[in-house]
Amino acid sequence: MAPLRCQSASQPPFGGLVVAEARCHDRSDMSLAVVHSRALDGLDAPEVTVEVHLANGLPSFTLVGLADTEVKEARERVRAALLNSGLAFPHNQRITVNLAPADLPKESGRFDLPIALGILAASGQIDAGRLADLEFAGELSLAGDLRPVRGALAMALAARHEGRERPLVLPDPSAREAALIEGLQVRSAKHLLDVVSALLPGDAAQPLSAATPWPRPPTAPRWGELRDVKGQAAAKRALEVAAAGQHSVLLVGPPGAGKSMLAQRFAGLLPPLSDEQALESAAVLSLVGRFDAGRWRERVLRAPHHSASAVALVGGGSPPRPGEISLAHHGVLFLDEWPEFPRAALEALREPLETGRITISRAARQAEFPARFQLIAAMNPCPCGHAGSTLRTCRCSSDMVARYQGRISGPLLDRIDLQVEVPAVGPEALSALPDGDPSEAVAERAARARERQHRRQGCSNAFLDSNGIDTHVAIEPGAAQFMQATSLRLGWSARGQHRLLRVARTIADLAGAEHIGVGHVAEAIQYRRVLAAG
Known part of the structure; x- marks a missing residue:
């Protein structure tokens, strides 16, 4: 294999992004490419670096980095997708794919697309310099079609929270989902060849289209009357x-x-x-x-x-x-x-x-x-x-x-x-x-009461803590005596008394009252006497 020279792309990809670096190193016996992606860790989506290394030796395809079974099966999906898309697969080389960091669990087929692009970049079929400022995720079919991945919105929220300017390249349904996050660049693709066409060297590249978010049509309420x-x-x-x-x-x-x-x-x-x-x-x-x-x-x-x-x-x-x-x-x-x-x-x-x-x-x-x-x-x-x-x-x-x-x-x-x-x-x-x-x-009255609560204390009454109750729950003396006598007679806990005050405060908000009266407390007490343990 002739030595390759991987440089930063002279033209910024997708209209205006400057490529910071191109991470492809080639010698006569090996090459290395780096692709950016994201895993799912709860609702977080930490960044994952997909490193693909090609070297001479006995042909093999090794995938490391705490990958579960779904990720390891990417070896067969990627191989078939590349061949069925008319692209070359390095059968006669030793392929090593590392998903870093190594201590972060990786699951699902979201790394199919980054692995495939890493192999193409390391083997010189696409411009590795265009990979540096992009993030990829997507599952591949055996024919090279891109299938949606779970957690597209979580990935987009994580990218926005981190202030990343790298556009996300995702399968079309996932891209339209991620595009709901305003201020984030998202590109969509339907097939592996769509992404490859955008990463070809020089002027041969065909930029991917920006993803349009799913429409937000007004829907008729599905709840009964x-x-x-x-x-x-x-x-x-x-x-x-x-x-x-x-x-x-x-x-x-x-x-x-x-x-x-x-x-x-x-x-x-x-x-x-x-x-x-x-x-x-x-x-x-x-x-x-x-x-x-x-x-x-x-x-x-x-x-x-x-x-x-x-x-x-x-x-x-x-x-x-x-x-x-x-x-x-x-x-x-x-x-x-x-x-x-x-x-x-x-x-x-x-x-x-x-x-x-x-x-x-x-x-x-x-x-x-x-x-x-x-x-x-x-x-x-x-x-x-x-x-x-x-x-x-x-x-x-x-x-x-x-x-x-x-x-x-x-x-x-x-x-x-x-x-x-x-x-x-x-x-x-x-x-x-x-x-x-x-x-x-009923919904209008409840909305007005909730707006009154947020203006007064910044949250709904159910979320008031002890300091919030002391500050924002104004109760008339007679109502306070009535509540204390009832709590003592029924053996309510301190938590039960606090919850009683929150409910009474909501009843007063529905009535437009500034202070909790005896009637508000009496109604709130009726809502805590159905079962003996209450």
């Missing part, structure tokens, strides 16, 4: 309070009372996401390939089955993946048949309910995911479901009821702001016309 739920005025009021202050809710009632209908309509009472919140939510969904551009700025509703494990709820695995609580970030997590969930899964909710984040620790490393969700839980009052019903007789003994409700621990129940009874609805109510305010009117 709150008025469709007959009766249940107290439960509807509780959902309005929860929407106004971002509080968690527990609905307790017999089967068929409307608990699931209420929970499914709750997301329609919440205000649209801001652009930053929408990006955070979409980035988490992108990690598992669940991002839907047609639902941009719409709250997510996640409703896992009660057989879900603790790992499914909070995340886990190796490498760690987000669970349902993170996929519901800035959205709603609905847990129906709450006591039927595994005890370990429920107890794992305690920390994220307080902090809004979940840290998954493994022997090798940690991963942190956001988990700022609103919990809507629903349960029957007893195993048969009819305890306290006026329509059907309960067949459960008092011990059975206590054991059933005891599946929800006191510390977890203490973290639920609103506990609401949803009684059975009689035939006369079911045959009556829809009652109550429509979802739009």
